[in-house]
Amino acid sequence: MVESVDDAGADARWQGFRCEGCGAALQVAEELRTARCPYCTAPIVIERARSSAHASPTFVLGFTVNEAAARAAARRWIASTWFTPRAFRRADVMDMRGIYVPAYLYSAEAHASYEAEIAEEYTVVETYTDSKGKTQTRTRTETEWRSLAGSWSAFVDELLVTASQGLHNDELEAVEPFDLRALRRYTPKVLSGWIAEEPSLDASHCRGMAREEALASVGRRLHDHMPGDGHRGLRFETRLQHENLEPVLVPVWVLAVRHDPDRPPVRMVLNGQTGQVHGRPPRSWVMIGGTLALVVLAVVLVILLRGWL
Secondary structure (H helix, E strand, O other), rough: OOOOOOOOOOOEEEEEEEEOOOOEEEEEEEOEEEEEEEOOEEEEEEEOOOOOOOOOEEEOOOOOHHHHHHHHHHHHHHHOOOOOOOHHOOOOOEEEEEEEEEEEEEEEEEEEEEEEEEEEEEEEEEEEEEEOOOOOEEEEEEEEEEEEEEEEEEEEEEEEOOOOOOOHHHHHHOOOOOOOOHHEOHHHHHHOOEEOOOOOOOHHHHHHHHHHHHHHHHHHHHHHOOOOOOEEEEEEEEEEEEEEEEEEEEEEEEEEEEOOOOOOEEEEEEEEEOOOOOEOOOOOHHHHHHHHHHHHHHHHHHHHHHHHH
């Protein structure tokens, strides 16, 4: 717990608090829910009233991967990369932060009407006379296409989209899935000692991202739903009803790997439950060019060897 400090002259993006551990007056960025006192290292949990701009999270997923395990997973991932500079593969994992990232959990009912052509395969047996005058049989597969139309309904749930401008949705997707069975009701005490971020994307924007994912999911499930031996020309229209969007906090380790003082650091993201790693490693064009040159040389040698033989 912390005591609020009035500071009319402070920047509007910062908020003043007093540490109850040592009494230091601190300025904390307004988008954070937690901090740590730089003097006594006491964790600070910032309790704010619910507002339309920043809704308090309903659920939270706790960290199960500690810092040591996350650091080890990051080192393994770095060592496993291909065609990367040697300095990157040898870089040390230093600046690592565990962050509760704001997200939204989306669910809805999906109702789709569809049309498609369904393939029905059957076998035809033919009798023929071969060159020696003997009667033989052979088979071939024929396909008959039939039109099909219908409706399909299902529940779309467990769709997670980011509510942070700092962590893009494709990065969050890359480290999914999270074990949503471990969801628990949010309480400020869960965040003690961790960095927690306020949503920086509004709910309407996140709902739009979630709808796109839901429609893509419906398309994949409809493809799997089609009967017969194959299908083509699938067309469908989907209605999403009874949509629900719940604000949640998900555990993510974020770290920056600096391997070259003249280049920006490489950001890596780890799932705080599973240790799944995502990043975009730098490429060594010298190594790529050398490998291509070796491949071309090997092909040329094989061609010359065949010609000589």
